[in-house]
Amino acid sequence: MQALHTAATGMAAQELNVQVISNNIANLRTTGFKKQTAAFQDLIYEHIRRVGAQSSDQGTILPVGVDIGGGVKTVGTPRSMTQGTLSQTGNDLDLAISGEGFFKILMPDGTYQYTRDGTFQMDNQGRIVTAQGNPVQPTITIPNNASGLTVNVQGQVSVTLPGSSSSTILGQIGLTRFINKAGLQPVGSNQFTETPSSGPPQDGTATAEGYGNITQGSLEQANVDVVSEMSDLIAAQRAYEMNAKVISAADQMMQSTTALFR
Amino acid sequence: MQNALLIGLSRQMTLERQMDVIANNVANANTNGFKADHSLFEEYLNSNAREDNFLSSDRRVSYVQDRGTFRDIAQGPMEPTNNPLDMAVDGNAYFAVQANGAERYTRDGKFSLNSTGQLVTSDGNLVLGTSGPITFQPTDHDINVAPDGTITVLEGTARTDSIRGKIRMVSFDDPTKLTKLGANLYDAGGATQQADTKSAVRQGYIEKSNVNAVGEMGRMVEVMRSYTAIANLLQQQSDLHKSAIEKLADVPA
Numbered sequence: 227m228q229a230l231h232t233a234a235t236g237m238a239a240q241e242l243n244v245q246v247i248s249n250n251i252a253n254l255r256t257t258g259f260k261k262q263t264a265a266f267q268d269l270i271y272e273h274i275r276r277v278g279a280q281s282s283d284q285g286t287i288l289p290v291g292v293d294i295g296g297g298v299k300t301v302g303t304p305r306s307m308t309q310g311t312l313s314q315t316g317n318d319l320d321l322a323i324s325g326e327g328f329f330k331i332l333m334p335d336g337t338y339q340y341t342r343d344g345t346f347q348m349d350n351q352g353r354i355v356t357a358q359g360n361p362v363q364p365t366i367t368i369p370n371n372a373s374g375l376t377v378n379v380q381g382q383v384s385v386t387l388p389g390s391s392s393s394t395i396l397g398q399i400g401l402t403r404f405i406n407k408a409g410l411q412p413v414g415s416n417q418f419t420e421t422p423s424s425g426p427p428q429d430g431t432a433t434a435e436g437y438g439n440i441t442q443g444s445l446e447q448a449n450v451d452v453v454s455e456m457s458d459l460i461a462a463q464r465a466y467e468m469n470a471k472v473i474s475a476a477d478q479m480m481q482s483t484t485a486l487f488r
Numbered sequence: 489m490q491n492a493l494l495i496g497l498s499r500q501m502t503l504e505r506q507m508d509v510i511a512n513n514v515a516n517a518n519t520n521g522f523k524a525d526h527s528l529f530e531e532y533l534n535s536n537a538r539e540d541n542f543l544s545s546d547r548r549v550s551y552v553q554d555r556g557t558f559r560d561i562a563q564g565p566m567e568p569t570n571n572p573l574d575m576a577v578d579g580n581a582y583f584a585v586q587a588n589g590a591e592r593y594t595r596d597g598k599f600s601l602n603s604t605g606q607l608v609t610s611d612g613n614l615v616l617g618t619s620g621p622i623t624f625q626p627t628d629h630d631i632n633v634a635p636d637g638t639i640t641v642l643e644g645t646a647r648t649d650s651i652r653g654k655i656r657m658v659s660f661d662d663p664t665k666l667t668k669l670g671a672n673l674y675d676a677g678g679a680t681q682q683a684d685t686k687s688a689v690r691q692g693y694i695e696k697s698n699v700n701a702v703g704e705m706g707r708m709v710e711v712m713r714s715y716t717a718i719a720n721l722l723q724q725q726s727d728l729h730k731s732a733i734e735k736l737a738d739v740p741a
Binding site: 270298428435469475485 | 500503504505507508509510511512514515516517518519520522525527528554555556557558569570571596598600601602603604605610611624626627628629642644645664665667668669670671672677678701704705708709711712715716719720722723726
């Protein structure tokens with residue numbers, strides 16, 4: 227009985243849906259997190275009676291066919307790259323992007339990763355680094371006697387050095403854009419890597435050509451809407467239950483046949 | 489004597505297929521743009537026996553067969569997503585997409601961009617505009633889709649809209665002739681298409697599946713009960729048969 231397999235594909239799809247939703251909820255308070263949604267597609271159809279086939283030699287054709295579908299498959303878990311809300315922290319090295327760009331991070335193996343999480347710190351050499359200690363690009367080193375660290379909307383980092391009344395620009399934090407940022411691959415730790423689908427990285431700076439603005443002293447919250455996640459969770463759970471009911475109904479039908487003529 | 493068994497069998501086979509259709513609807517309860525299928529049945533009358541030697545003329549035996557599955561093309565509910573590339577059709581039209589070198593149609597508006605900035609479906613198939621695929625520039629932002637399908641963006645630091653294309657919406661004289669290909673795609677089959685001007689694109693919405701879950705559960709219970717009722721009928725028919733043979737063969741000593 228096909229219905230058993232069909233319902234099994236439905237249960238598997240809803241199980242994955244719940245996984246995606248629970249990951250969104252788990253990352254509700256993750257800085258710079260972008261929510262995912264599972265997208266499904268129907269499987270191919272078995273055409274038992276083909277629509278449009280001739281049903282008589284007078285040329286009458288069947289207005290409808292008998293098409294039996296094989297269930298559902300998961301096609302992807304696209305990421306919704308909408309802007310998260312900014313929350314103020316007052317911390318000098320907390321940076322948030324409002325706009326399209328990503329911070330570029332140099333990894334220990336020499337490759338680059340990209341993040342929207344601007345929870346930066348200073349390491350023992352005075353470099354601006356991520357929470358994992360990887361330097362933000364381009365690397366900016368803050369002298370240890372500097373005070374009054376400011377990052378402006380373009381990402382320019384300036385400090386006041388001792389014995390000087392004016393501020394000195396130390397460098398500018400760069401931003402990177404991708405034509406298809408939803409095609410970036412998540413690697414955990416709030417970071418993404420480039421893929422053939424995201425397109426090559428385009429380095430630039432904040433405020434230029436839609437890269438976005440940098441806000442000092444703020445962090446970008448996850449773009450997860452908890453109410454819609456909860457309602458999606460309920461819908462997924464009910465859909466799972468209904469598929470389970472189909473399995474038990476199909477099973478009962480088969481049981482009634484196998485119990486015949488005992 | 490065998491007729492009841494054969495009639496019961498014809499019904500059970502159609503019920504089994506109806507169950508398959510229901511299972512597919514329920515499995516696709518969360519599939520974007522999915523349209524539910526329903527089964528149609530018709531009576532199949534056995535022709536009369538030619539030689540009419542019976543005392544009373546024989547009666548025609550009526551079987552059942554499934555005539556077809558028809559698609560419920562009703563609008564599915566719209567879910568707001570806030571994603572600028574999610575689009576839903578409000579009306580009867582379909583989005584045209586380029587899949588495996590042919591033009592296919594879909595109601596699933598979960599679109600994204602590929603690495604060259606073209607608008608594609610979840611499978612990476614190109615979404616067709618009125619003049620070919622729709623391509624965005626690397627510096628485009630603030631994508632806006634008008635109800636008529638016109639896509640405008642702000643390019644770089646420009647303050648005026650640039651047009652990137654117009655979503656092609658197609659409707660059919662007889663949408664039931666469209667065949668499902670899986671992957672949320674339809675083949676036009678024999679239906680003739682025309683450009684649709686009555687439907688509207690809703691940006692930031694996704695059309696969900698139009699499967700009525702409660703209705704499907706009701707139908708499922710109905711199918712299951714009829715199936716088991718016929719199984720009982722077959723059992724009783726067989727018992728009757730058996731007892732007739734036993735009684736008739738029971739020659740008193």
